[in-house]
Amino acid sequence: MTTHCLKTKLWTLLLITFTVYTTHAQTNTNQSNSIKDSLYIQKVEGKKDRPKVLHAEPLYIDLIRDLGARKGEREWNVGLGLTDNITHDEYTALIEYEWAPIDRLGLEVELPFSIYYPTISDAATPGSSLHSIKLAAQYTFFVSEKKKLSMAVGYIHEFQLTDFKNYQNDTFFTGNVYNPFVVVAKRWGQNFHTLLYTGPQFSTRYADNSQQTDWQINSNFHYMIPGSRNFIGLEFNKEIKKSDFDMTIRPQMRVEVTEHLLVGIVTGIPIKRENERFSTFLRLIYEPSH
Incomplete structure (x- = not known):
């Protein structure tokens, strides 16, 4: 050889x-x-007396509580965001607490803040404010572990507030937003998740008695990384105002830091740059033991 x-x-x-x-x-x-x-x-x-299906929850337009929530579950959220608009930058922050007082019912209180900074000289920008006090409820009326399917109905009520600069001279509450919604979520196998969140949004303003109706249609697709709670995904946030249609695509990822702490990172890409350009959003999620 x-x-x-x-x-x-x-x-x-x-x-x-x-x-x-x-x-x-x-x-x-x-x-x-x-x-x-x-x-x-x-x-x-894994509790047959209280069925629940694992679903990936979107990070930007999030749910009031997990679908099929169980009594005692709770969660704190802190969000920070930046949106690049044509004439100004918008800095946003939110503090959010959600909990389940009984099985399948989620409740939430949220305080969203907005601070505006002009990027063009003499540009008219909105006033910075604690935008509203948001109270919300969500009830999961259908759970099928066999079909890996959950359905819920919910309602969000916003008490809109005046700008910081007008606290001394203006009415503190400036209007209301009424937002009923429906959620349908389906898991495909162990790692692929889809979710639809949609409903009308009715706004009223005290100053001129004006009313406005918008429709929100938020569709989501997520892939949970094998062997972890981390995921990557896309949110398609669509809004219809009379004859105007806007959509922002939000690539996102969630990373587990500890057993109780997760971090969500979101980028916003509008399909039409009429007023808004790119945006970013960071969500810190803390889930205490229950």
Whole structure:
């Protein structure tokens, strides 16, 4: 046997060994991730007397509480955002607390702030404010672990507030927003998630008795990373005002920092740049033990 032939056979043997080892390691990793996914799903869903389906929750237009929420669940959220508009920048912040007083019912209180900074000299910008006091409720009326499907109805009420600069001279409450909505969510297998969140938004202003009706249609697609609670996904936030249609696409990701703390990162890309350009949003999610 020649030296060349011996070297060829040796390299072939090494290649086969490496391929088998890599395939075996990848199989073990996939099996390990699959087991972790199954255990996480079992942890969320595994109470037959109180059925619940694990769904990925969107990060920008989030839910009032998990679909199929169980009594005692609660969560704190802090959000920070920046939106680049044509004439000004908008800095946003929110503080949000949500909890489930009984099975399947979620309640929420949110305080959203907006601060505006002009980017063009002498540009007319909105006034900075605590935008509103938001109170919300959501009830999951249908849960099917077999079909991996959940449905809920909810209602958000906003008490709109005047700008900071007008606290001394103006009416503190300036109007109301009434927002009933429906949520339908479906998980496909262990890792793929879809969700539709939609409903009308009725606004009234005290100053001129004006009324306005908008429609919000938010569709979502998420992929949960195998072996983790992390996910990547897309939100399609659509708004219809009379004959005007706007949509912002929001790529996003959620990262688990600790068992109780998660971080969500969102980018906003409007399909038409009439007033708004790119935006970013960061959400800190803290889930105490329950």
